[in-house]
Amino acid sequence: MKLLNHTSKYLLFLLLPILTVWAFLFYYAMLDEIYDSLDDGLENQKIILMQQMLRDASILEHANFDEHIYSFSRISKSTHENFEESYRDTLMFMHNEKEFEPVRIFETAIKHDDEAYYKLKIITSMVEEDDLIESLVYYLLGLYALLVLTILVMNNLILRKIWKPFYTLIGQLGKFRIEKNTFVDIPSSNIEEFSLLNTTISQLINKARSSYTDQKQFIENASHELQTPLAISINKLELFLEHQNLSQEQSKDIVTVLDNLGRLTRMNKSLLLLSKIENKQFEEATKVNFNTLTETIISDFEDFAKHRKVHISIDAKAEIFYQINQDLATILLSNLIKNALIHGNKNEHVLIAIEPNTWSISNKGEQMPLDDTVIFSRFKKASTSKKSTGLGLAISKAIADKYTLNLSYTFTDAHSFTLKFY
Amino acid sequence: MKILIIEDEPQMLENMRETLEKEHYTVESASDFKAGLNKIGAYDYDCILLDIGLPDGNGLELLIELKRQDKADGVIIVSAKNSLDDRIEGLNLGADDYLSKPFHMAELHARVKAVIRRRNFEGSNFIEIGNVIIDPESRSVSIEGQTINLNRKEYDILTYLVSNKTRLVTKTALAEHVWGDYIDQADSFDFIYSQIKNLRKKLEKASISIEAVYGVGYKLDLNA
Numbered sequence: 110m111k112l113l114n115h116t117s118k119y120l121l122f123l124l125l126p127i128l129t130v131w132a133f134l135f136y137y138a139m140l141d142e143i144y145d146s147l148d149d150g151l152e153n154q155k156i157i158l159m160q161q162m163l164r165d166a167s168i169l170e171h172a173n174f175d176e177h178i179y180s181f182s183r184i185s186k187s188t189h190e191n192f193e194e195s196y197r198d199t200l201m202f203m204h205n206e207k208e209f210e211p212v213r214i215f216e217t218a219i220k221h222d223d224e225a226y227y228k229l230k231i232i233t234s235m236v237e238e239d240d241l242i243e244s245l246v247y248y249l250l251g252l253y254a255l256l257v258l259t260i261l262v263m264n265n266l267i268l269r270k271i272w273k274p275f276y277t278l279i280g281q282l283g284k285f286r287i288e289k290n291t292f293v294d295i296p297s298s299n300i301e302e303f304s305l306l307n308t309t310i311s312q313l314i315n316k317a318r319s320s321y322t323d324q325k326q327f328i329e330n331a332s333h334e335l336q337t338p339l340a341i342s343i344n345k346l347e348l349f350l351e352h353q354n355l356s357q358e359q360s361k362d363i364v365t366v367l368d369n370l371g372r373l374t375r376m377n378k379s380l381l382l383l384s385k386i387e388n389k390q391f392e393e394a395t396k397v398n399f400n401t402l403t404e405t406i407i408s409d410f411e412d413f414a415k416h417r418k419v420h421i422s423i424d425a426k427a428e429i430f431y432q433i434n435q436d437l438a439t440i441l442l443s444n445l446i447k448n449a450l451i452h453g454n455k456n457e458h459v460l461i462a463i464e465p466n467t468w469s470i471s472n473k474g475e476q477m478p479l480d481d482t483v484i485f486s487r488f489k490k491a492s493t494s495k496k497s498t499g500l501g502l503a504i505s506k507a508i509a510d511k512y513t514l515n516l517s518y519t520f521t522d523a524h525s526f527t528l529k530f531y
Numbered sequence: 532m533k534i535l536i537i538e539d540e541p542q543m544l545e546n547m548r549e550t551l552e553k554e555h556y557t558v559e560s561a562s563d564f565k566a567g568l569n570k571i572g573a574y575d576y577d578c579i580l581l582d583i584g585l586p587d588g589n590g591l592e593l594l595i596e597l598k599r600q601d602k603a604d605g606v607i608i609v610s611a612k613n614s615l616d617d618r619i620e621g622l623n624l625g626a627d628d629y630l631s632k633p634f635h636m637a638e639l640h641a642r643v644k645a646v647i648r649r650r651n652f653e654g655s656n657f658i659e660i661g662n663v664i665i666d667p668e669s670r671s672v673s674i675e676g677q678t679i680n681l682n683r684k685e686y687d688i689l690t691y692l693v694s695n696k697t698r699l700v701t702k703t704a705l706a707e708h709v710w711g712d713y714i715d716q717a718d719s720f721d722f723i724y725s726q727i728k729n730l731r732k733k734l735e736k737a738s739i740s741i742e743a744v745y746g747v748g749y750k751l752d753l754n755a
Contacts (some may be wrong), residue, residue: 304653336611337540340633347636350747351553351698357745364701366745371703374633390616410686411713416722 112272113498117260124256131251135243143236144213148196153213158221170225174201181227184218189226192218198235211235229415238377274298278310285314288323288387295405325333332381339377343370372498379500383487386507391434399429399438399468405460406443412448418455419472421446427465431530433512441508444471445526452524478520482497485516532647535576536560536718537593538609539568539585547580551643552637553698564588571597571604577647578605580639581626583617591617595625605646606645609634633718635704656701661738661753674737684709685730692741692751701748 158179162168169181184192194217200209206208216233244388274296281293295313349355350363385391407414407421414421431438447457453472461470483489485506493511509516515529532584534556534629537545541562548558559576561567564587564620571579579597585592594606608621611632618629627646630639648656648667658665660674670686672679681689687709691702702720709723731741 317587325636337543340611341540341542341546343633344543344550344636346551347701347704348546350701360745360747367701368703373698412710412725413722415725 114264117264117523121257124253128249128253132245136245140236140238143529144196145448147213147233147235148215151196151213151231151233154233155215155219155229158229158231162219162221169221169225174230174232178233179229179231180502181229184228186226188228189218189220192228194218194495201232203234219473252368257511265432270400271300274303275306278307284312287317288336299502301507325388328380329384329388332377332384335373339370339374343367343374343460346370376498376500379498379504383500383504383507386437386504386511391437392431393512394434396430397433399431399436400463402438402442403446403463403468406439406446407441407461410446414459417450417453417457419450419453419457419461421461422451423463424459427462427463429463429466429530431470431514437508440467441505441528444505445528446500449524453514466530467527468530469525469527473511473523476522479524481517481518484518532578533557533559533576534573534643534727535567535570535572535574535579537562537579537585537590538562538582540560540582543582544751547639548634550639552753554640554642554702564593567593570594571602572600575602576655577650578643578665580609580630580643584612585612591624593619593625594621598625605650607642607646625740635701635707637674637691637695637698637700637704638708639689640698641708644694658693660696660751663734663739665690665693665753674734677736679733680728681733684726685733687739688726688730689734692749694753696739698754699744699748699750 136152158168171177171180172178194215195212197216198211201212202208203210212232213235215229215233217229217231219227219229219264221227236296241400277296278293285291285293293311295311298304298307346363346367350360350367355363371471407423410421445462446459449470449472452474453459454474457473459470459472463466480489483504487503488500506516508514509528513531515527515531517527519525519527532555534551536544536547536551536558537753538547538560539562542605544556544560544562548560551558559570559574560722561570565582567585567590567663569640575599576686580589590610594608595608604671606626607628608617608619608626609630609632610621614692621629622676627649630642645667648658656666657666658667666672667690672681672686672689681684688705691705691708702723706723709726727741734740738754740752744750
């Protein structure tokens with residue numbers, strides 16, 4: 110539920126009791142006012158009747174309400190003296206509505222001359238309370254509906270407009286990828302909460318970005334720093350190996366150390382390469398023919414394939430040209446081909462199929478699908494091969510991603526890596 | 532032959548000096564930008580090994596200075612950065628080659644020899660070793676005047692071993708030089724053996740031979 114609907118929901122629940130209490134207060138205040146003005150009218154009527162009585166005493170004959178709204182009746186002097194004026198409500202048959210309706214009745218005592226005392230009753234029609242309540246309820250319901258409508262419209266028009274920067278920001282944050290260096294345009298706002306959110310987010314992004322850059326830079330720097338000690342160690346051992354008086358065992362041991370240093374160097378170079386790809390250090394691109402590139406790489410790997418007794422064949426149904434950095438394209442294909450050669454079993458075929466916009470390589474190898482969720486992750490080795498760095502496929506994936514190529518792995522009866530060009 | 536090594540890492544410098552002196556080069560060294568600048572201003576060298584990451588300046592500046600003084604010294608940039616930009620910039624500034632750390636000693640010899648050979652066009656540009664003559668220009672090899680046909684890899688193996696004659700060249704160094712950088716993850720370098728075998732056959736009449744050393748590498752021997 111959206112925040113604005115959430116607050117409106119509470120508002121609507123709260124409005125109901127408030128309006129009800131208000132209705133009661135309003136009703137009684139109104140009624141009080143009405144009685145007040147009715148009573149004033151009745152009292153005024155009494156004064157008018159008393160003046161009329163002096164001119165025409167016959168009105169004193171009117172003893173009931175058949176024709177008039179007043180009635181006179183004789184009372185004794187003592188009753189007159191003790192009489193208390195009163196306003197009462199009573200019911201009277203109304204001819205227009207054919208039912209008993211409430212009327213206001215005013216009872217007072219007057220003196221005509223010294224010996225004649227009268228009780229005067231004046232009536233006036235009254236507010237029909239049930240009707241009043243009914244219309245009051247209708248009007249209140251109307252008011253409530255109007256308020257609800259207003260609030261909803263307010264929310265949807267005004268509040269939506271107010272919250273717009275918030276949604277714009279959230280939308281951008283959803284698309285934010287730290288490794289892609291996407292730009293987040295943080296809108297400025299004069300609403301305190303929003304500007305607090307904005308500054309906090311921009312601080313957060315800057316912090317995350319700088320630690321990400323630091324980390325990337327760290328890998329690159331660490332790799333650089335490792336090159337020199339590796340170089341010194343390798344060269345020292347190579348010089349040592351040239352000594353004539355080494356035994357076979359000693360030579361072999363030194364070569365083992367050299368091989369491992371070589372492995373360390375390759376791993377280091379691969380990490381460096383990954384950082385460089387991610388740091389966008391290969392901007393130069395040319396139109397590369399993937400068919401000829403494939404053939405060149407295969408001729409480089411020919412001896413290796415022969416040694417492993419794996420046969421490579423190319424089935425080219427199309428020619429692929431793509432705008433890419435030449436070195437990266439070579440690394441991309443080399444890693445995939447090398448991978449197929451290393452994992453292919455003896456006397457097997459590695460097939461490279463080139464179709465329009467698709468380059469794929471497949472090898473039989475172990476008849477077990479690999480976990481395609483981690484296959485392109487760093488240091489996920491499928492094999493026990495001691496010279497594999499576990500970075501080859503990660504590098505290929507990084508290169509493919511950089512050039513928006515789709516590199517995917519599938520397994521049916523063979524392991525297959527497919528590059529899709531768009 | 533005079534070689535100048537400009538390198539700030541003392542042990543790196545020592546290794547390069549030791550291996551080059553074995554080849555009877557006269558080796559001088561400078562361990563910072565200033566010393567390097569003084570040396571290149573005062574003397575001429577056949578080859579300068581230039582580390583571009585010096586503590587007090589960029590080695591590329593030395594290269595610019597060298598070209599400004601119109602010196603013809605051969606320059607090989609040695610860098611731990613292996614950055615494509617540096618490589619392109621260095622070569623554009625007139626460096627002859629670019630070697631990224633770490634490298635094999637055998638590779639250093641091959642590069643230095645190639646640079647020196649290219650710089651010394653006067654006289655014969657052929658490499659003569661025993662009764663074998665190699666013409667780097669046309670990439671052809673002949674034994675006692677008889678041309679032998681070598682494929683690219685056989686030729687590369689031969690010249691690499693010749694550049695490092697009488698030294699042990701490890702299989703790794705050989706594989707990386709001949710088969711390229713991308714072969715590196717191959718789980719064994721034994722595959723180079725078939726090319727060696729073919730090359731040996733073609734060199735039967737030559738006074739040089741390729742010797743396997745303990746299964747760790749190969750060495751070119753002059754049978755004399």
